[in-house]
Amino acid sequence: MSTDTLDTLGPEGLPHMDNPSLPYLRGERIPHIWCPGCGIGTTVNCFTRALGEAVSDLDKVAIVSGIGCTGRVAGYMNLDSFHTTHGRAIPFAAGLKLARPEMKVVVYSGDGDLFAIGGNHFVHAARRNMDLMVVCVNNFTYGMTGGQLAPTTPEGASQTTMPFGNFEKPMSLPFLADAAGASFVARWTVFHVRQLTRTLREALGKQGFRFIEILAPCPTLFLRRNRLGDGVDMVRVYKERSKIRDGADTKDVDLGMDGDIIVGKFVDRERPTWLQSMNAHYQQVFGERYRPWGGVREQD
Amino acid sequence: MSQDKPVRQAKGTVFVRPEVCKGCAYCIEFCPTECLGFSEEFNAKGYHYPVLKHPEECTGCGLCGLYCPDFAIFGIRLKDIPQAASEPPVPPKAG
Numbered sequence: 053m054s055t056d057t058l059d060t061l062g063p064e065g066l067p068h069m070d071n072p073s074l075p076y077l078r079g080e081r082i083p084h085i086w087c088p089g090c091g092i093g094t095t096v097n098c099f100t101r102a103l104g105e106a107v108s109d110l111d112k113v114a115i116v117s118g119i120g121c122t123g124r125v126a127g128y129m130n131l132d133s134f135h136t137t138h139g140r141a142i143p144f145a146a147g148l149k150l151a152r153p154e155m156k157v158v159v160y161s162g163d164g165d166l167f168a169i170g171g172n173h174f175v176h177a178a179r180r181n182m183d184l185m186v187v188c189v190n191n192f193t194y195g196m197t198g199g200q201l202a203p204t205t206p207e208g209a210s211q212t213t214m215p216f217g218n219f220e221k222p223m224s225l226p227f228l229a230d231a232a233g234a235s236f237v238a239r240w241t242v243f244h245v246r247q248l249t250r251t252l253r254e255a256l257g258k259q260g261f262r263f264i265e266i267l268a269p270c271p272t273l274f275l276r277r278n279r280l281g282d283g284v285d286m287v288r289v290y291k292e293r294s295k296i297r298d299g300a301d302t303k304d305v306d307l308g309m310d311g312d313i314i315v316g317k318f319v320d321r322e323r324p325t326w327l328q329s330m331n332a333h334y335q336q337v338f339g340e341r342y343r344p345w346g347g348v349r350e351q352d
Numbered sequence: 353m354s355q356d357k358p359v360r361q362a363k364g365t366v367f368v369r370p371e372v373c374k375g376c377a378y379c380i381e382f383c384p385t386e387c388l389g390f391s392e393e394f395n396a397k398g399y400h401y402p403v404l405k406h407p408e409e410c411t412g413c414g415l416c417g418l419y420c421p422d423f424a425i426f427g428i429r430l431k432d433i434p435q436a437a438s439e440p441p442v443p444p445k446a447g
Binding site for chain 1: 372
C-alpha cells in the first residue's frame, strides 16, 4: 500500500501531525495482520509509549519474539528485533543478553509460545533471574493455528480441540513466575492502558527477570467460539470484572470464565541477576585471576 | 440563566488515519467524554472509521490514541500543537 493512502485526517487549519507511536514502528508494515478487535495492537501501543518515556537510545533495546500472533510484534517494532523458533524466545534472548549485557532485552510473546512449548525455558530463566523483561500477551488460546486448547484456557471454555468445554485447570501465570523466583510480576488487561504503560515504563528501568502478563481479547477464535461478543465487549467485561490489588498474593489471582480478575503489580523484589551472581561467585573462587564479564570487548 | 447548558470549548482534537482503521470501536467506547462516533463513509477496506461527532467535548486526553490497536487515531491537547494553540479547530467532515 502506498504511503499516500495512509494520510492523516486532521482538523482543517491545523498543521499535519503524525501518530506518536509511528517512530517506534516499521511504518511500511502497518496496517498489521491482527484482526479487528484484537488487543495485541493496544499492548504494542502502550509499549511504544513506555519506550518513548523510559529509553533515550533505541539502539540499546532489542526485542525478541517467538511464534504466534503476538510473535509478530518483533517484526513491527523499529528496534533490533529477533523472530525466533517456537517457544525458544527466552533462550535466544538470554544468549543475546549475556553476549551484550549493556542492552535491554525484551521478550514479547504469547501465552502458548511462552508457557506451552516454552514453559521450561520460562521457569529456568526466572529461577536464574536472567536480566530479561518478559511481556506475555495472554489471549487464552492459540490464535494463529486455529483456536486449540492452551494451558491458560479457563475451565469451561470451548476450544476446537475441547469442543465440549475445557475440564483442565489452567495455569496461573503470575503464580508460576513468582514461585520460580521472578523479581517483578504484574498483570494488567487491555482496558488498563495508563496503568499498563506506567508498569512497562517501570519494568524497563529495572533489573532482573521482569514478567508482565497482559490479558487481551481474541475476537476471532476465543470470543466467537464461546459467544462472548466482539473485542470491545470483552474489554468492557474486563472493566467490570477487574479489581486492582497491588501486592496481592499470587496464589489468589487465578482466572476463570467469570469471577474477579485481580490485576496490579504483585511482586517487586531485589535479587542479584545471573550475571552478577556469576561474577561475584567466580571472584570469590579465583580472586584476582578472574576478570568479570561486563560485555565490553577489548577490540572494540 | 443558571439552567442554560454551559457552552463548552474544545481543549483538544483528534487526528485519524482512516485507511489503517479496522473499526474495532475501542476509541469510541472508552472515550471519557463520548465525543467520538463512527463515520458515515467507509474506508477502502470497508470499515467505518472514527470521527469527532462532538468536537467541543474533546479534552485532548489522548486515551483514544492509547487504546487504538491499529495506530490509526491519536488525541492531543490544542496547546500542545505547534503554532496553532490559539486558533479554534474546524471539525473534520463527518461523512
